[in-house]
Amino acid sequence: MVGRRRWSALGVVLLACLFLLAEATTAQAYIGPGAGFAVGSSLVAFFLAFLSGAAAIFLWPTRWLFRYLRGRHAMARARTKRFVILGLDGMEPTLAEKYMAEGKMPNLSKLKNKGTFTRLGTTAPPLSPVAWSSFLTGCNPGKHNIFDFLTRNVHSYLPELSSVSINGPRRVLKLGKYSIPLGKSDIRLMRKGKPFWNTLGEHGIFGNIIRVPITFPAEPFRGVLLSAMCVPDLRGSQGTFSFYSTGSSTDEEHIGGEQIRVKREGNMVRSYLVGPDNGLKEGAGAMQCPFEVEITGKDSAILTVNGERVELKCGKYSPWVVVKFKAGLGIKVDGICEFLLQATEPEFRLYVTPIQIDPAKPAMPISHPSVFSNYLAKNQGRYATLGLAEDTWGLNAVLLGDDDFLHQCLEADDEREKMFFDALDKVRSGLNVCVFDGMDRIQHMFWRYIDESHPAYKGQAESQHRNAIEELYKRADELVGKTMKTCDDDNTVLMVISDHGFNSFRRGVDLNVWLEQNGYLTLKPGGRNQKYLAGVDWSKTKVFCLGLAGIWLNVKGRESQGIVEPEDAAALRSELCEKLTGLRDDEKDELAISRAFDAQKIYAGPYKTESPDLIIGYNRGYRVSWEAAIGQPTDKLFHDNDKAWSGDHCIDPKLIPGVLYCNRKIDAKHPRLMDLGPTVLDMFGVDVPGHMDGKPLAVADLDGTFPTNGHGGRAAKQEQEAVVVS
């Protein structure tokens, strides 16, 4: 009764105020700018909604007819209305089996019993950018041009990002000290090949693609897409964190971040965030955004940046904060980052995540259409846009704690989950794909808790994080459970997949040392321990290692200082394969390299010459060493890996398959990641393009029977079984 009376009173007041307005003349109707604009904008929104609604209703029959005519052949043969692919990056089949057997993953067990659970063949090398590129193009790496995270510059031998090339605008107008860009930045996707959702779109089938790696810059197609892995931060790097400290150590550079020394004056600490280079002013360097922190207590402070005040609590991340970098001439670049106050005394310590592209005002094309990232930001709040949003480097550098890192992973997955379920709600007919990265990142960093023989395992059995990976798998199972509920109809095929499995990374192999020991690589005097191959004597070096996947020949006419005659390259590759296959770690008495592959033999396609010349298949527990990956020759062939980054998957692809769950029966002995695109096309009744290497899998109908009319992939089954990664 009291509640009702209160509402009645409120109603009378509301009515009174409305009448106050109604009674007033024009002079009195205006009651302030805020309310005026609000009423105005509401009216505009209402008008737009009405218009677009009316347009949608009136144009819908035309659009439907157009779609029908374009996709009628596919529609007639389609065996499903909706296809949902939930990607769990790095789900390890042996762990999945273990937890299912222990009853810890009831939903995935249900999926297995109802439909399919099998291992999913990955790519060589089994790296996410390579594997997901094969997934989305249905091709082997020789056709999509992605072989590793990094490639080498043939002129300078410096490492470069393999998937995207970012350069300033091609034309600029010089006005004194200003260079006015005449056009957009030149951002090119280096991945070749056409994603299978583009082919679906050509047949009128809509796709909602969320965070599938190697989709930056976003390509146009019939659907919406948010890019993922390889989306840079605002500085153009793959994620550069900042760490501000009053500690006595000098400014330090870390892999993936920088440490900045600050001075405390009373309760104030002042510094600046580093943004992208200022292309507008010549020689201006990187743009800066000043900030100040007022320490208000032992565990609290107030951050002021761009006039916004943000409360900071020790050990707690701030929400996403918008930061603006001023380039001049009124041009600003927006980014977002989170702040983590770690301590105020005795030393002030503040961690800042890499400054990421603001999805509400994206500085680069991170989505298709461009408003899609903004739609998501308005629908659920700002979210991480960086390709590798979870700061593994910060944890590796011990500037982030385990809890802080876990928070980043879980937050990114929560953001993803909202996007995914919104997509499932919106797209009831077509393709939904969403990839969750958290599983990959957490396994990379927490494997040391489950592998007692790992060098970084220091008796963590009692640690609160000893079950972090198990909890991760349970959370994934809950996610699958929720997804199954929304896909619980006869018209949806649901697949849960991973691009590769996971294993321990205990020992790193410095292949540059092996090459030196075997006479393939020569260092300049004093060249040892120099990064990025700066210490290599190119006039005497035939082979070098850079990146995670393999090693490169120094070929005359291809590399700028090449010495290997092109006609000798094949023999050299064979020789190296023979020598490296079966390489042993005598100290541990273990096999270090299971197999070495001649790239020219395992790949097919126009880009196979862009690949490292040899792909190294390490044994379980081994991987290329940290130093070899960045071209820094040391003096030891094998290194204990005592970093937090303790799990990995860059090994022999045969040893590290992914998983494939499906709510339908699948009849295939050795399904591969690259078969999934063709399978989706096939299920929608679209002919699989001839350039695809993947073959449609035989997916059963609801009643468990396999179609016999050629569609459903049965015809391709025999061929597919023969083309497993050898």
Next chain:
Amino acid sequence: METLGDILVGGANWLWWLYEAVISLALAAFGVIDVVLNPVLSTVLRVLNPIGNVLGDVVYGVVSVLSPAWGLVIISAITGVVMLFMFKYTSNQQAIVAAKDTIKANLLALKLYKDELRVTFLSQWRLMLGIARLQWHMFKPVVIVLLPMLVGLSQMGIRYQWRALHAGEQAYVHVYMDEPLSHEVALEAGAGAEVEVGAMAGAGDYAWRIRATEPGVYTLKFLVDTETIDKELVVGDGLERVSVERAGAHWVTQLFHPVEALLPSRSAVSRIEIKYPDRESWIYGSDYWVLTFFVISMLVALVLAPVFKVKF
């Protein structure tokens, strides 16, 4: 063609009828609510109006060194800023941003998922909810800002809507009462004006024609039976404030005519009105001043909102 014409005429008639019905209903409802509202608001305005008058005199005293147009521009700009801050600190800015985000998200959803008719309808529904939520969050600041804003506007109105009589100019003065013929009424013009014609008895009033003689603020004295009632008369060429009407205790009249004291509650006279001429100017003249004020204050608010980080 005839049928189409009939349909259009019929439709227009129906709309007109609907409009009339809504207005009648609104007025009836207002009548009921007014009974409750008047005692409260009238009392509030008794306190607010003198304060508003003093502030108005101070502010217009300061800007009197400028031309009326510049004065209006500056006052409008300052009002825009003041209202911006009032809005910022009386509204739930986070909730407003959230409501606006909902609106934008659903507008974008209409564009992104236009082939899904279900999404179109759903987004429209959510959009309406977002608009309703936004209006709800506007309610509190609007209620708080409303009275000071109206008082401020009435102070502007008494300076820009009408102008004082020029020396030698004529004007009509009306005294309204329920039964005019049953009362004896006389006007003593005193200094500053002279009575030319009157008193003329009408259906509900007595009227006089007066002529202003010299600039200044004067008092017209009305003798109604045994009662003496004063009414202010302003003669001049500047931006003087004028009190068009003196009336009894009703909040609407008090709001529009804040200068003079209320008529005694038992007076035979319901109100006294001087027909001052409208002020003529495209910028600050009658009715145009509202437009100028609206445009300037909105523009200032729009430009400064990002600077002061106000969301609306």
